[in-house]
Amino acid sequence: MTGPPEAPGRTPVPSDPGEELRYQAVARLDPLQPGGLERLAAVLADPSWRVRMAVVERLLSHPDPAPVLPVLFQALTSAAGAGTRNAAALALARVGAAAVPALLERLGPGPSEVRTTAAEILGGIRDRGAARALSGLLADADANLRAAAVEALGKIGGPEAAQALLGALDSGDEPLRLGALDALERLRIAPPAARLAELSRVRALRRPAFRLLGLSDEPEALRILAGGVADPSRSCREAALIAVAQLAARRSPADLAPLAAGVRDAALGEPSLPAWAEEAVRSEDRRVAEGAVRVLAWLGDPSRAPAVAEAAEDEDLRPAVLEALRDLGPGTGPALAGTLPRLSPGARVTALAALARLGDASVLPDLLAMAAGEDEALRGAAVEALGRLGDLRAVPALAALLDHPDAGASGPAAAALAALASRGRATRAEVLARCRPVPEGRLPAAQLRLLGQVGDAADLPTFHRALRDPRPATRVAAAQALEALAARRIGEACPPALLDALDDSVPAVRAAAAEAIGTLGQAARRPGGTGLPEEAARELAATLHDEEPAVRAAAALALGRCGRFEHVGALAELAGAAGAPPEVASAAVRALAEMGRAEPAVLERAARHPDPEVVKEAVAAAAAAPGGAAGELLLDAASHPRWDVRRAAARAIAARGDPALAAAARRLLEAEEDPMVAEALADAVRVLERRPA
């Protein structure tokens, strides 16, 4: 069907004017009406892909796949054309499990195209029950079928598929081995490194073999990969670089030290390697670029810093670029002098941050300018870099940011100043000199918190005064500062102003005060300590009845940290109360667990709370609770509708270490579909089955 000829230079419009009419007509067809399925089946051969997709949607809207399957299988084998067969295949994949038996039948003797299509659809359905039948096809005489089967196994996954794919690597059929490698990569299963080394000697298999090395934890994999980044073929080098990026994402620098050394050795034998890596940094494939950035860092030539820095134009590469520039060492600063002005602000701050980590003071003016700028992301990165630079000349600018109305500026500035103060006595003194107030001066909240981290007993009067400041944020910060000092074992038992803050009109102040008292009480429990004063303990207990849940929660946690056993009853009531706010119930359970007083009956009630965080606290506490009831609680929780609760229960079962739970844990594992939960259950089963009964 074609429309009238278009005028020269004009863009042609879709030339099937009836398509929309047919599309709308299909949308009105009802597969449940008598003859509906047959009418839809007839339209499945429509020349328009949109109309065919509309048919598929209508067919799939039928509540029972049984009458739909024959329609689809008929279309699959029809002579109507590839579009019709593809639409039917798509629909069968979406039908899912109900189609699997008929598809498995069609893997048997029959036309090659039918068998191949059936294998492809089974791959789309991802039913592990098909793995065995598909595995058997890997030795079929039909090459297309072998290819379809190996690809399908790569989608289905599971132990049977993995075994078949690994076995296929021993085949004499090179396309099959290639397909198996691709499938294993999709499943993120790395064959043994020695096997990959052999396979990488076959040119056609080298690229996927190199990529799979990125999934291997074997030391041998690193050795092979080091040679891979110097491969004469660019595409093979890129595959190796992808593997490097994968390894860098999940292994520590120390783990990768042998790879780094291997790359340097490879460069000795291949002088072009640095230039190749620099070219690869500009790859459109981000994984290749990231791998190349890592390689350039390992090669350690600061003259390559500009190419590395330019990679930071891609936001996603900035973490790698930051590390790489830092690793290039002190010569990086001069090498970047000409490049920095050309970089975008985001890339430039990355480069500056790296130089700051190298202690290159020349970056100070640029960083100060960015820290004073309006762009929040740049400001945050620049502030952090100033903290790492360790240059005292940054202190005034950072201190000025402490009063910034945006917590995104004041918070990082305080963190940067704390980082500076931690570098030594001189820097600490400088920070304190700048951040301690003049007498009767008022401090912004961020400054108070900073003093709590880096100050000492000399700052106590400041905090006590600030507890009575008219600004709530200041009062909160003052309580937090006292808490921070208490955590460093500085400060008196419990100042009156802090107790008064438990009655503050603002809930955030009351909560902060409770937290601070809790930390003070915890510090007072140390040998030689006097414990929390009775008055403070009474006030905390009274705060368990505060109108605000956050305050009650803070009080509960505080009592737990203080070890006030006389309030166990009140905490148990909070933990198990039906309808208790989740933060309160969680805190109460945690407090009881901290005191070793989490009774099974209380935990059982908490485990029935509708909020999963409360249930998880109960589960964590049950790991150490005595008695069989705690074990039952964990097994129940391991069947919870929420995956995170089931996972927490699995971990608690492992932690409990009771071999009597092993059989039940194994049954749960066999039924578990969530991979994260299954992993935790598998760990639990391993632990429990190793223990003597």
Added chain:
Amino acid sequence: MGPVEFRLLRDLIHEHCGIYFRDELRYLMERRLGPRLKVHGLADFDAYHRFLRYDAQRRAELDSAVEALTTNETYFYREPHQLRAFASEILPMLAEARQRERKLRIWSAGCSSGEEAYTIAILVKDSGLFEGWDVNVYGSDIARRVLAAARSGAYGGHAFRAPEAAAMKRWFRPEGAKWVVDDAVRALVSFGHLNLLDEGMMGLVGRMDVVFCRNVMIYFDIPARKRVVRMFRDKLADGGFLLLGHSESLLNVTADFQLVHLRNDLVYRKPRPTP
């Protein structure tokens, strides 16, 4: 950020605004949310998750988290093939199709800091086909902070890094280190805060001739993509165009749109009703 924290945070954010982060985007979530820990003095992402569930400031922080997660760096004249198709093929078609009403409406859905919306407006102006028409380019985004930047219309030199963008500078005037968009272009553009998944907000959006929604759908799961595309279909005039990012398609999402092979690119079009 471990896999457990990632999944918990992802689920929380999905529940809050419908945006969904695939497993491969864990690194992005960690990088974008890391600074939020420093803002609140939190030790780790587990604490951040609890903060987002229970703290009194949780709703505001969820909005801040979404902003941090969805704000991407962008620049003028991004994806030149598509913009060439828009300028040289789609605009002439619309000039002819709308010549009676002399009204043109374009939506930049997920406009970030405004570069896309202003690029579109400049292309409309440069075409010379719509002088005297009622033209509006509407830029919307879920993040309020980038909208403020968009409304300021002031950009650094790096926003013009695409080769084709250099010629656009004639529509900007230099002010200090920035380039500020000319009033003639600014007059064509408006900005608004919108979550594409919030059906209640869609009443604010009128009938559109073109929708640009580029590199936004990566944040949606399949059901959300279907909802958004259905909404785009409802908002588009008959024969209107939907332009997605170069790596995005409507495959497995909908067949409601025709796929049109322009000389410079492939685009989607809402079919006209058949007479």
